[in-house]
Amino acid sequence: xxxxxxxLRAGLVSIVLxxxxxGIWHLATRSAGPTTAMSPEYAKxxxxxxxxxxxxxxxPLDVGAKLWEHLxxxxxxxxxxxxxxxxxxxxxxxRVGMGYLLAVLVAIPLGFxxxxxxxLSKALDPFIxxxxxxxxxxxxxxxxxxxxDSSISAIFVIFICSIxxxxxxxxxxxxxxxxxxxxxxxxxxxxxxxxxxxVILPAAAPTILTGMRISIGIAWLVIVAAEMLVGGTGIGYxxxxxxxxxxxxxxxxxxxxxxxxxxxxxQILARFTRMVTFPE
Amino acid sequence: MSIxxxxxxxxxxxxxxxxxxxxxxxxxxxxATALRCDPVESEEKRYEGVVASAVMRAMFPQDLxxxxxxxxxxxxxxxxxxxxxxxxxxxxxxxxxxxxxxKKDLKVGFIPITCATPIIMAAPLGFYSKHGLxxxxxxxxGWAVVRDKTIxxxxxxxxxxxxxxxxxxxxxxxxxxxxxxxxxxxxxGQGITLAxxxxxxxxxxxxxxxxxxxxxDYSMHNYLLRxxxxxxxxxxxxxxxxxxxxxxxxxxxxxxxxxxxxxxxxNICQRxxxxxxxxxxxxSKEIWDGHPxxxxxxxxxxxxxxxxxxAALTRAIVDATAYASKAENRKQIAEAIAPANYINAPVxxxxxxxxxxxxxxxxxxxxxxxRVDFDPFPWQSFAVWMLxxxxxxxxxxxxxxxxxxxxxxxxxxxxxxxxxEMGLTPPTSAYKSFxxxxxxxxxxxxxxxxxxxxxxxxx
Numbered sequence: 001x002x003x004x005x006x007x008l009r010a011g012l013v014s015i016v017l018x019x020x021x022x023g024i025w026h027l028a029t030r031s032a033g034p035t036t037a038m039s040p041e042y043a044k045x046x047x048x049x050x051x052x053x054x055x056x057x058x059x060p061l062d063v064g065a066k067l068w069e070h071l072x073x074x075x076x077x078x079x080x081x082x083x084x085x086x087x088x089x090x091x092x093x094x095r096v097g098m099g100y101l102l103a104v105l106v107a108i109p110l111g112f113x114x115x116x117x118x119x120l121s122k123a124l125d126p127f128i129x130x131x132x133x134x135x136x137x138x139x140x141x142x143x144x145x146x147x148x149d150s151s152i153s154a155i156f157v158i159f160i161c162s163i164x165x166x167x168x169x170x171x172x173x174x175x176x177x178x179x180x181x182x183x184x185x186x187x188x189x190x191x192x193x194x195x196x197x198x199v200i201l202p203a204a205a206p207t208i209l210t211g212m213r214i215s216i217g218i219a220w221l222v223i224v225a226a227e228m229l230v231g232g233t234g235i236g237y238x239x240x241x242x243x244x245x246x247x248x249x250x251x252x253x254x255x256x257x258x259x260x261x262x263x264x265x266x267q268i269l270a271r272f273t274r275m276v277t278f279p280e
Numbered sequence: 281m282s283i284x285x286x287x288x289x290x291x292x293x294x295x296x297x298x299x300x301x302x303x304x305x306x307x308x309x310x311x312a313t314a315l316r317c318d319p320v321e322s323e324e325k326r327y328e329g330v331v332a333s334a335v336m337r338a339m340f341p342q343d344l345x346x347x348x349x350x351x352x353x354x355x356x357x358x359x360x361x362x363x364x365x366x367x368x369x370x371x372x373x374x375x376x377x378x379x380x381x382x383k384k385d386l387k388v389g390f391i392p393i394t395c396a397t398p399i400i401m402a403a404p405l406g407f408y409s410k411h412g413l414x415x416x417x418x419x420x421x422g423w424a425v426v427r428d429k430t431i432x433x434x435x436x437x438x439x440x441x442x443x444x445x446x447x448x449x450x451x452x453x454x455x456x457x458x459x460x461x462x463x464x465x466x467x468x469g470q471g472i473t474l475a476x477x478x479x480x481x482x483x484x485x486x487x488x489x490x491x492x493x494x495x496x497d498y499s500m501h502n503y504l505l506r507x508x509x510x511x512x513x514x515x516x517x518x519x520x521x522x523x524x525x526x527x528x529x530x531x532x533x534x535x536x537x538x539x540x541x542x543x544x545x546x547n548i549c550q551r552x553x554x555x556x557x558x559x560x561x562x563x564s565k566e567i568w569d570g571h572p573x574x575x576x577x578x579x580x581x582x583x584x585x586x587x588x589x590x591a592a593l594t595r596a597i598v599d600a601t602a603y604a605s606k607a608e609n610r611k612q613i614a615e616a617i618a619p620a621n622y623i624n625a626p627v628x629x630x631x632x633x634x635x636x637x638x639x640x641x642x643x644x645x646x647x648x649x650x651r652v653d654f655d656p657f658p659w660q661s662f663a664v665w666m667l668x669x670x671x672x673x674x675x676x677x678x679x680x681x682x683x684x685x686x687x688x689x690x691x692x693x694x695x696x697x698x699x700x701e702m703g704l705t706p707p708t709s710a711y712k713s714f715x716x717x718x719x720x721x722x723x724x725x726x727x728x729x730x731x732x733x734x735x736x737x738x739x
Binding site for chain 2: 038039041042044045046047049050056078079080081082144145148149150228229230232240241242243244245246
């Protein structure tokens, strides 16, 4: 069996699964027809759910139509509270980028230091272990209260949540560079700085990048929740705004897009990881 | 006599007593009509009238002398003669502009409910720009976020629940920061909505063990629901569960059967009906007709650093409120505030709330033109009532100087001055008595009022 035919078959199964899912979804959300008799005057004041027995859950056709509508004009701007999906995603990605970049700038040098010093590694471990499992949203009130600016708070929350996997992976990667390599470097009288960049960094790079890949996933998870809370702009705000209007159709579209963007971010990091991985 | 009387009318009665003849004195007449603030045909006309009458009065301080002059030449001639040597046009313009705002680009936060109608509609209908401001109205996720963003100065002013500025000033639930309320947003306009399964359980005495949602702890909704329940012998702290739930989640929770009902701001009540998950048990108007709900609030700091911006904002809000108080404008307003940029709700729902012709969720169509109404005047007696309820339910511990707090936060005097300048008729007093479920509240005796309730939180 060749790989191409395996791929083909996997693709076919994926399509069948998708079709089955959409079909069941469509059937499950069909409208039940007029429910109870109402005076026309009253019915005019009521929504479709009440009059037509329309399911509160939108069907795949509703979602598809709405998605097409959004994709046709992704960058409209109707004022501060209503912008196109493209703009909202842009805001979210920019926030994630800022927080994530800050986290990279802090976590990797710090991880290097900790990883190269067993003493620091042991001393800082309890703090890291306590701070690591804190939910991003638990930081939010504290951040809002101390920073007093909601957009910086959101970035801070991204920063604080995406820093730990990177830090831990860097520490682990640096600490577990093979002793022989370091000893060889030492025998050749390579300086500390040069040793760090030419021996340890390439050896630890795959582990560090794995940490970065986990972090970007977390950062993207956090941004949606943070924006729902802080509001203003971003895809999280879009979800909240449509939830306000009980427009489940738009919420589903947002969920879909969040998934797609998350996947893209992950793929980018995966590509970087492959670039620095080498066979031993 | 008041500045709103037409001094060009030679037939105006000079007797003591009021213009309509139904009241003992002019003061009593004003009291009776105080709740309404009908705007005059157009803004320019109104200012022109105010300026012209001031000039006319200055020239003929004696009522009788002015009258004789008017009788002999006629009102229009008099006005024409006046404008010959006094630049009425320029004076009116100068008057209407007031001071230039220190800060033109402002951010005002709001929660997407119909209570915020004046704040929201002032943007699409141009009330802010008319007063020389460039305002971004920013939708916000919840009351706590509005509070924090206003305290943090991300917002210059905001839509808040009427008790919130009192709570913030007193430091309840946040650091104490002096806040002020120049205008009430809306009166009435809330409702108790119950899940469809309770449609035969209309007597509150049967509500023991039920779960209700309210939008925020420091809200009129909380106090009104507690009041209503307590009047029916239900202790809101022990017999039922009250939960703070953000308004949009109320409908979803009602559908999911997590709560049995809520006292919520409108468009949420009507939305539950529109989606067929609940019915209107009672309009809040039936608990207390004319109760305040939401307010327009700003920090003292903003008011002192940018007094002209603040005055212009208040003028815009008062203007918008006056416009919204007219029934014939309500449909247009519903359409203006429905898009995703503002409330983000179906137009039908907003129309039902604002016009007062609504489906009650049980198959009937009801009409109540005063379901929601708009009146900007910040009665200090409203503030005193809210403080009595905070005290009653244990939110305030210890003694509280009701009058001092009310007067510090609710800016009745400043708003009265502003409304007068705008040619509106504000009430002359900042305190009025009113009845909540038939029980009269005397703002002069808040302590006795608190003591008079059987059900309250033991402190």
